[in-house]
Amino acid sequence: MSYTVITGASAGIGSEFAKQLAETGQDLILVARRKDKLEELAKTLQAEQGINVVCFAVDLADPKGSEILATEISTNNLAINGLINNAGFGDRGGFIDLPLERQMQMIQLNVTTLVELTHRLAPNMRQQVKPFIINVASTAAFQAGPNMAIYYATKAFVLSFSEALHEELRPQGIAVSALCPGPTLSEFAEQANITDSNLFKAGAMTSAEVAKQALANRNSAIVVTGIKNQVGVLFGKVSPRFMTRKIAGWLQA
Numbered sequence: 065m066s067y068t069v070i071t072g073a074s075a076g077i078g079s080e081f082a083k084q085l086a087e088t089g090q091d092l093i094l095v096a097r098r099k100d101k102l103e104e105l106a107k108t109l110q111a112e113q114g115i116n117v118v119c120f121a122v123d124l125a126d127p128k129g130s131e132i133l134a135t136e137i138s139t140n141n142l143a144i145n146g147l148i149n150n151a152g153f154g155d156r157g158g159f160i161d162l163p164l165e166r167q168m169q170m171i172q173l174n175v176t177t178l179v180e181l182t183h184r185l186a187p188n189m190r191q192q193v194k195p196f197i198i199n200v201a202s203t204a205a206f207q208a209g210p211n212m213a214i215y216y217a218t219k220a221f222v223l224s225f226s227e228a229l230h231e232e233l234r235p236q237g238i239a240v241s242a243l244c245p246g247p248t249l250s251e252f253a254e255q256a257n258i259t260d261s262n263l264f265k266a267g268a269m270t271s272a273e274v275a276k277q278a279l280a281n282r283n284s285a286i287v288v289t290g291i292k293n294q295v296g297v298l299f300g301k302v303s304p305r306f307m308t309r310k311i312a313g314w315l316q317a
């Protein structure tokens with residue numbers, strides 16, 4: 065029996081990953097802070113799909129978060145065949161206006177914990193059948209983002225890190241993918257205070273569609289979800305950086 069770990073499984077894209085993997089019979093480890101939400105989802109998936117689900121309520125923005133989770137996994141002798149580093153958050157506002165503590169928590173959750181969990185769990189995944197890691201980046205990864213400077217920078221890190229691991233771990237049998245969604249319907253926009261932004265006013269994909277595209281393309285190094293976002297990323301690649309960062313700033317307004 066082997067489990068796929070999904071961080072940020074209590075809402076949005078993470079809970080959709082859980083539902084769609086459960087439909088394939090995959091056993092799951094669900095992680096987030098809200099234990100009640102995780103247990104409610106676990107109960108449904110166990111009843112409807114007959115899979116095994118283990119829930120760990122851990123604050124992954126705490127510097128000890130990844131160690132606490134990895135210890136729980138090893139003391140319970142749970143074998144891991146998949147890791148979806150999905151938990152993350154953003155916040156709109158000027159860098160010097162937003163509280164430093166919140167921005168450091170963002171770096172801890174979006175970057176440091178993601179790296180630590182990958183380092184702690186990947187070695188034992190090599191013994192599993194078709195092991196995979198999906199790191200959730202964003203289309204924000206492709207350019208700088210004035211008024212969400214730290215969020216965009218964390219996602220640029222996730223993209224670069226995941227692309228490198230895609231090459232490093234492929235010979236060892238682990239597929240690593242960077243998922244780059246554009247605006248997506250979930251709790252994210254409200255948490256990040258961007259529900260009224262030009263970005264979200266232009267339309268958003270569903271979390272279910274994002275998770276579906278990510279799982280179907282998990283062997284690809286980079287997965288940009290939806291045609292509109294793919295065109296946007298392509299446009300960014302052929303445009304000068306002064307232009308892409310100005311457009312990103314306008315999209316957050």
Ligand SMILES: NC(=O)c1ccc[n+]([C@@H]2O[C@H](COP(=O)([O-])OP(=O)(O)OC[C@H]3O[C@@H](n4cnc5c(N)ncnc54)[C@H](OP(=O)(O)O)[C@@H]3O)[C@@H](O)[C@H]2O)c1
Pocket residue numbers: 071072073074075076077078095096097098099101122123124125126150151152153154173200201202203244245246247248249250251252253255271
């Ligand atoms: N929605 C978008 O437009 C969009 C676009 C591009 C990329 N993304 C990325 O997609 C990922 C998932 O976001 P989403 O859209 O599904 O957002 P969401 O609905 O807000 O879900 C975020 C998940 O992360 C968990 N989480 C937040 N802080 C945590 C912490 N300190 N410790 C443990 N878990 C924590 C939340 O659970 P608890 O609150 O229960 O802890 C929740 O399950 C994020 O990495 C985000 O940056 C989202």
